Amino acid sequence: MSDGGAKTEALLRVAEIGGRGRSLVAAQSLRAGEVVLRESPLLLYSAFPFLSSASPYCDHCFRLLSQSAQKCQSCSLVSHCSSNCFASHTPWLCESLRRIHQSYSAAFADQPSERQVQARFLLSAYNLAAASPSDFQILLSLQGNGGDGDSASDSAAAKFLHSLLSAVCPPLPVPISPELTAALLVKDKVNGFGLMEPFSVSNEKRSVRAYGIYPKTSFFNHDCLPNACRFDYVDSASDGNTDIVIRMIHDVPQGREVCLSYFPVNMNYSSRQKRLAEDYGFKCDCDRCKVESSWSEGEEDENDVMEEMGDEEMEDSEGENEEVEVGEACGNGVDDDDDASFPHAYFFVRYMCEKENCFGTLAPIPPKTHDCASKVLECNVCGSLKEDEVVANQ
Numbered sequence: 001m002s003d004g005g006a007k008t009e010a011l012l013r014v015a016e017i018g019g020r021g022r023s024l025v026a027a028q029s030l031r032a033g034e035v036v037l038r039e040s041p042l043l044l045y046s047a048f049p050f051l052s053s054a055s056p057y058c059d060h061c062f063r064l065l066s067q068s069a070q071k072c073q074s075c076s077l078v079s080h081c082s083s084n085c086f087a088s089h090t091p092w093l094c095e096s097l098r099r100i101h102q103s104y105s106a107a108f109a110d111q112p113s114e115r116q117v118q119a120r121f122l123l124s125a126y127n128l129a130a131a132s133p134s135d136f137q138i139l140l141s142l143q144g145n146g147g148d149g150d151s152a153s154d155s156a157a158a159k160f161l162h163s164l165l166s167a168v169c170p171p172l173p174v175p176i177s178p179e180l181t182a183a184l185l186v187k188d189k190v191n192g193f194g195l196m197e198p199f200s201v202s203n204e205k206r207s208v209r210a211y212g213i214y215p216k217t218s219f220f221n222h223d224c225l226p227n228a229c230r231f232d233y234v235d236s237a238s239d240g241n242t243d244i245v246i247r248m249i250h251d252v253p254q255g256r257e258v259c260l261s262y263f264p265v266n267m268n269y270s271s272r273q274k275r276l277a278e279d280y281g282f283k284c285d286c287d288r289c290k291v292e293s294s295w296s297e298g299e300e301d302e303n304d305v306m307e308e309m310g311d312e313e314m315e316d317s318e319g320e321n322e323e324v325e326v327g328e329a330c331g332n333g334v335d336d337d338d339d340a341s342f343p344h345a346y347f348f349v350r351y352m353c354e355k356e357n358c359f360g361t362l363a364p365i366p367p368k369t370h371d372c373a374s375k376v377l378e379c380n381v382c383g384s385l386k387e388d389e390v391v392a393n394q
């Protein structure tokens, strides 16, 4: 963690919850806008397939590269914005990339481009094993193990990548088995966070620029109407630009589970259930899902929901990786009787960004004092600010 570790321990505690594994629970009452966790990545890797497209981002800090940035002359596969960032490019990683580039590019020809991104993750993970065994142990302690439950395509990917990387990489101080490779890939799938490309109205399907593992943030469970959401400021010039910041969307009492949404909240019920089953291996039975599971196909359409609410049209943005959210079993801070047909409609109106193609979630900016909620909400995708009419009118 970059900072705030001691503060976080006072605010959140880890609890085991039946059927949900470890989770983070409010250790005291938490205020809307309060920063409950700020964390630096354990590892971060580019989301660009290295053999087919050049990344416009620095391979360490993931800020946009200037025109004058140079590729590493040895492996020719990564670029950095400064000598400080280049220092993270270890000889082991460089040599592994160089060998892939020179001798094994053809092996990826029949594979989906996602395979190259998975190779990047595995190289970063193996590199971590060599550079920092204690951090590698933290990675291994995260949820997810490869094995009998893996899909046929996950197993095939693990087999392909393990045999390729074992042939390519210089020897490591730690033994890497096929089982370990499969387990690492599952850990990445279940725990990885995406740092997105900059938002623009015309860029409806924003891509991911880098994926990161943030071990403490990984303890947050999912809720389709969560009570906290994540911010990052990757383009900022200050240190810690790849940190993740978790802020409360609304007040929650001590003892309440604090949850994120693992994807934009505007996704409809069947898309959410599919994504959670395929990528995270569980069936969600949060309050919102309980309500929406009984909806007919027409009702399920997210656009209908937003139109009924008199809001602007929303579209499903499946495939994006950023979070957005509001609360449920997490407690949402409103009266569930507000709207009998959709008790959480209030959240969409208050906490969903209205900007075209954004689908971000709004959370208040951090309160100046514990007792004084901010009147300003910030969107965690486009960064726009909006007056919180509810607080402003109090």
Ligand SMILES: C[S@@+](CC[C@H](N)C(=O)[O-])C[C@H]1O[C@@H](n2cnc3c(N)ncnc32)[C@H](O)[C@@H]1O
Pocket: 019, 020, 021, 022, 023, 142, 143, 190, 191, 218, 219, 220, 221, 222, 223, 279, 280, 281, 282, 283, 284, 285
């Ligand atoms: C990022 S981890 C969250 C922390 C995890 N519970 C642990 O023990 O480390 C994601 C995994 O947590 C579990 N999980 C998250 N949200 C859940 C929910 N709402 N219901 C059941 N399981 C959940 C699933 O196993 C999922 O793959």
